[in-house]
Amino acid sequence: MNRSSTSSIERMVPATPRGQRTRQKLLVAAQTVFGEKGYEHASIADITREAEVALGTFYVYFPDKQSIFVEVVDELGARLRRLIAESVAACEDRMQVEREGLRAFFQFVGSNRNLYRIVRQAEFVDEECYRRYYDRFAKGYVSGLVKGMEAGEVRRMDPEALAYCLMGLGDFLGMRWVLWEGEGGLEHVLDTAMDFIRHGMDARPAGADTESGKGRRKPRVPRSRSR
Amino acid sequence: MNRSSTSSIERMVPATPRGQRTRQKLLVAAQTVFGEKGYEHASIADITREAEVALGTFYVYFPDKQSIFVEVVDELGARLRRLIAESVAACEDRMQVEREGLRAFFQFVGSNRNLYRIVRQAEFVDEECYRRYYDRFAKGYVSGLVKGMEAGEVRRMDPEALAYCLMGLGDFLGMRWVLWEGEGGLEHVLDTAMDFIRHGMDARPAGADTESGKGRRKPRVPRSRSR
Amino acid sequence: MNRSSTSSIERMVPATPRGQRTRQKLLVAAQTVFGEKGYEHASIADITREAEVALGTFYVYFPDKQSIFVEVVDELGARLRRLIAESVAACEDRMQVEREGLRAFFQFVGSNRNLYRIVRQAEFVDEECYRRYYDRFAKGYVSGLVKGMEAGEVRRMDPEALAYCLMGLGDFLGMRWVLWEGEGGLEHVLDTAMDFIRHGMDARPAGADTESGKGRRKPRVPRSRSR
């Protein structure tokens, strides 16, 4: 469906400061244009117009459209990870980290709604870059969670699976209450999310059911009563 | 970026059985082609070739590429919802429903990997149809969760937010362990997911909750009792 | 540019009354549709939809799109000629005929603005039919003018050239003050036109200049004075 990525292709590095400025202008413009029109509907001409350079200049710095897109996505991911890292730096326990991390994420999405769409579209443009985006994110997440587990703040479970659960949860809440809704009630959603993240949704005491794995047990007496 | 959808446009209904067959052939072909090449890289010619009809025939039944895409997505959503509904029909408590629902979803994604990508791409083709997909899904989810809450199986919290948490979690796990990985370890992931869904990730007893956040705290007494 | 006409092709004549009705419905619909959309933008499907018959039915009665157009134009011409003939029937002298003829023409244009455009477009669809339209018109005009000359009401001059002068004059006035303008001031325009038609635009007495042909005389003394 899409070219199998360009990760090993070395990027053109401008020799002069002028060139560096031009390259940067193109990257900024690309972010704007991809954000507004989406990858497929954005043309190189749109980007160079936005960057106020000539069409041909584009190919001085990027071999093709996909390359600049990938670079934009990578940059975006790095920025978001940095932002979240800063936002949770002062947190004192893991749960606070989760809450502040989510909040920072929502804020980022809210003030970069277009940019966020860019990432999601990467799935259809350059799958490798898309995976890289989540892999890196997950990696950081996992290391934090493992620390939390070691500190006894987080119950022990597969940290990567947990990381994807948390990312998915954040992603969908952001989609629903930031992208779609005008951010109203975001705090309430954050509260609900944190409640769920902390304690799950089971109403019954944790000790009552350690069951896991294939051996799903058929309902026991008490439960059937409650219905 | 994309047309604001076509929901009110009445679809062309063939007058004869022959026409109905042709229309259906086109829908099936479209599913195949969109799944294989993605929306943007699929051409009408690809679809008609796959359907073994002439190019012009497409336009007898669909006004444009977007329309058939939307119809494919809607159909796909309906199919998935039906499948999941059937899969959880026999479940006797809500946690079982979650587990079986997740499993059915993973199965669907696994055996329709291409088709599932179609849905994700809808975000960039017809936003309305994309939202409709999740809205409908969420609606069903919410009504099940509310019943679970009334039955005392699910802790009371905003059901829509919870639904989106669960959908996001499932979506990301499916992406990571079904689409990307060859399904290996799926059961293990399911277990982890169910553990998280049930009890959350907090290692400390609920009562010990110091409520990090911006100091917003929920009524604690009733909850700590129920655990 | 266009097929060299179809005048010798005999038209399909329906055997049954039902068939005749259908054919007529198609002609009426064609007039409407050609009037609204112009020849090129009108499709056979538009016509059959307007006529409330199936697409295929069209080809039962007309061999192709051009044929029905030609028939519409011919009919239109006949109708207009009939209308004008009736309108001037009661006139007692040639000048009155001119005035009433013009008035009837303007009226027709005003209440059939679209249809009038049809005729003008014939030039680009079937030149022969276009010429026929004006030829026939001119023929009637000429015979009237010749009678007027014999009756001493009209000065003797080439009647065909005169007829085209009068037709062109009417055509352009109709275009300008009927098609373009909301008919306001039409009577005034009629007055001006009649003044011109009667006496021409020369301010000098007729006797002072019988000049014709190549021998354009250079200005004589009196005129140069007047400047």
Place this chain on the structure above:
Amino acid sequence: MNRSSTSSIERMVPATPRGQRTRQKLLVAAQTVFGEKGYEHASIADITREAEVALGTFYVYFPDKQSIFVEVVDELGARLRRLIAESVAACEDRMQVEREGLRAFFQFVGSNRNLYRIVRQAEFVDEECYRRYYDRFAKGYVSGLVKGMEAGEVRRMDPEALAYCLMGLGDFLGMRWVLWEGEGGLEHVLDTAMDFIRHGMDARPAGADTESGKGRRKPRVPRSRSR
């Protein structure tokens, strides 16, 4: 039926001489092709083939077919007006102007028969441009006629109506004796036209006017005297 014109859309202006040459080549080719095939039957490919550039080059300079057509028509109108203005520059009285203007017009039509058809077709392509063509023509005509009236060469009457009478008359004569006929007898037609233009067609002396119409009569005494 047709877009309401494009007058306010700024035309693409080539930055380099090379580009200017290419744009000009396209305009010239368009004139040829539109003249030969008519607007509807001329394709962009025809134009670029004629201009010996690639298909895509067309869209570097013109947004669509209609735009280049409008530009061709505008240019054609300007050329014709210029030509006529030059042709009558040496004339010393208004009647001479009329004759020489008509002659120049016929000449133009004769040597640009195809091009002239272009103008007539504008009515169906871009009505605004079509009106503009005649409006501008009429404006020049009116100012000449008013001068003629002030100079006492032309009888006083509504100059705009008179202008449209004269344009229509010329148009139809040109159509009939230039476009249709191989120009034979043109001088004779010119004579007839001038006779009519000067003195009208009424055989009776102006004073004998019985004013047929709906009984509207003009003051008669002053006119017969002053003219």
Place this chain on the structure above:
DNA sequence: CATGAATGAGATTTCATTCAT
């Protein structure tokens, strides 16, 4: 470095006409 003209493959869409029923 930067420019912008030129390219042409490829995609969508229209529609007159045919044909089997």
Place this chain on the structure above:
DNA sequence: AATGAATGAAATCTCATTCAT
């Protein structure tokens, strides 16, 4: 007589990319 499904040629328009200056 009437129907409407099917056809496919043809036209418009887009745009990533190349290249000469």
